[in-house]
Amino acid sequence: MRIVPTLLVGLVALSACKTANFKGATGRASKPNNPSTISSVEGTENPIVPGTSTAATNPDASTTTTTKNPDGTVTTATTTPDGTTTTKAPDGTTTVTKKNADGTTTTTTTKPDGSTTTATNKPDGSTTTGTKNPDGTTTTGTKTPDGTTTNTTTKPDGTVTTETKKPDGTITTETKKPDGTTVTDTRKPDGTETVVTKKPDGTTTTSTTTTKPDGSVVTTTKNPNGTTTTTTTTTKPDGTVTIVTKNPDGTTTTVTKNPTGTTPGKTPTEPTFVECPEYPDRMLVGKLYQMPANSDRVPNFSQVKYLKDVCLKQLDVIDRDFTEGFPGIAGLVEWFALDINWRVNIPEDGMYTFFINSDDGSNLYIDGQLVINNDGLHPHEEKQQLTKITKGWHNFRVTWYQGPRYRIALELFWKRPDAANREYIPTGYFARPTR
C-alpha cells in the first residue's frame, strides 16, 4: 500500500512537467506491486480496489499501472521498455514522457480542450515549452539555467509577441505586427519604461517614461523627425493632476485636471468609481477584474482575477487620463476590466438608438443579448445601434476594459423614439441589478 502515495506524488509532479520526479515515481510503480493488494483483488468483478494501484505487464512488454483514486476516478500510466511513459488522467489529459538519446526528456501534454504543450528538459537544466491553443495561437517558452524566461505568442493574424523576463526583474515585450510595425516595450525594476516603435517606412519613435522621487512621471518622446516632446505628469495628494508638455517648437502646454478628470472651473463632481453604498439603489454595479497585460479585448471573466465590486452613477466618463484608480486600489490604472450590470425602466415601447463610446473595448448587452460590439484595443471610439425595445424593466450590461495606461472613456447614450437629440439615459430610470 505504501506505493500508492508515491505514485500519486509522481503523477502530480508529472502534470507540472517535472520529468525528473516522474521518472523516479514510475520507476517504482512499474515494479511488481504490493502483493497484499494484488491478492485482495483476485477473483473480484472490479479488479481495482479504491485508493490502490495495480501493475500489469502487457504482451508488448510494456507495463501499465492502473490507479483507482479515492474519488473513484482512474489514472493509468503505461511504460514501454524504452522508458516512454503515457499517462491518462481522469480529466482526459494525456501526458507522454519520453527520454531522448541526446539526454533530453520531452513531455507532451494534450488537454481535452485540444491544446497541446510540449516541454523539453535539457541536461543543463534549461526548459523549452511549446503550446498550441484551440483558438489558433501558439506559445513557445524557454527557461535558461540563469533564470531568464522567454515566451513567444503567435496569433492567427500573424502578430508575434515575445516577452522576456530577466532575473533582475527587467521585462521586455516585443510585438511584431503583420504590417511590419515593431513595438519594443522595456520595463525595468526601477519603474523606467522605454517604448520603441519602428514603422515599416523606417521611422522610429522612442518614448521613455521614468518616475521621479517626488512621484511625478516624465515621458520623453523622440519623434521620427528628430524633435523631442517631454511630458511631465504630477499628481497632488488631493488628486489634482498637472500635465506639462514641452513641444518640439519650444512652446509649453499645461493642463490641470481635478480628480474626476474634469478641468478646474467646471463643477467638481464625485469620483467616478466608489464603494457600493446601500443607498441610493440607482447605481450601476461593476465587478472589477485584473487582466493580463497585452490583452486586446474584453476578457472572459471566468478566466481573470476578480478584485471587488465598485459602483458608478452613470456611464458618462468622457475621454480622459485615468490616474486615480479605484477605492482601495489606487494604483490600478491599466489592464483592468469591469462587468457592469443594472436595470433600466424603459418609459415607452419604440425604437431607441444606443451609442457606446469607449477607450478601450466595450460591449452593450440588453437582456443578455449583444446589442453593440465596440471591443478591441483602441482609443475612444463610438458605435451605435437602433434597437426595438418594450416598455418596462430590462437588464442592461456593459463589459469594458482598459488596456495600457492612461486614457479611458466610457459613455452610453440613448436617443428616444422621435427625440431630436441623444442624451445619457437619465438615472431616474435606473435600478440595481436583481441578484
Ligand SMILES: [Ca+2]
Ligand atoms: Ca486605454
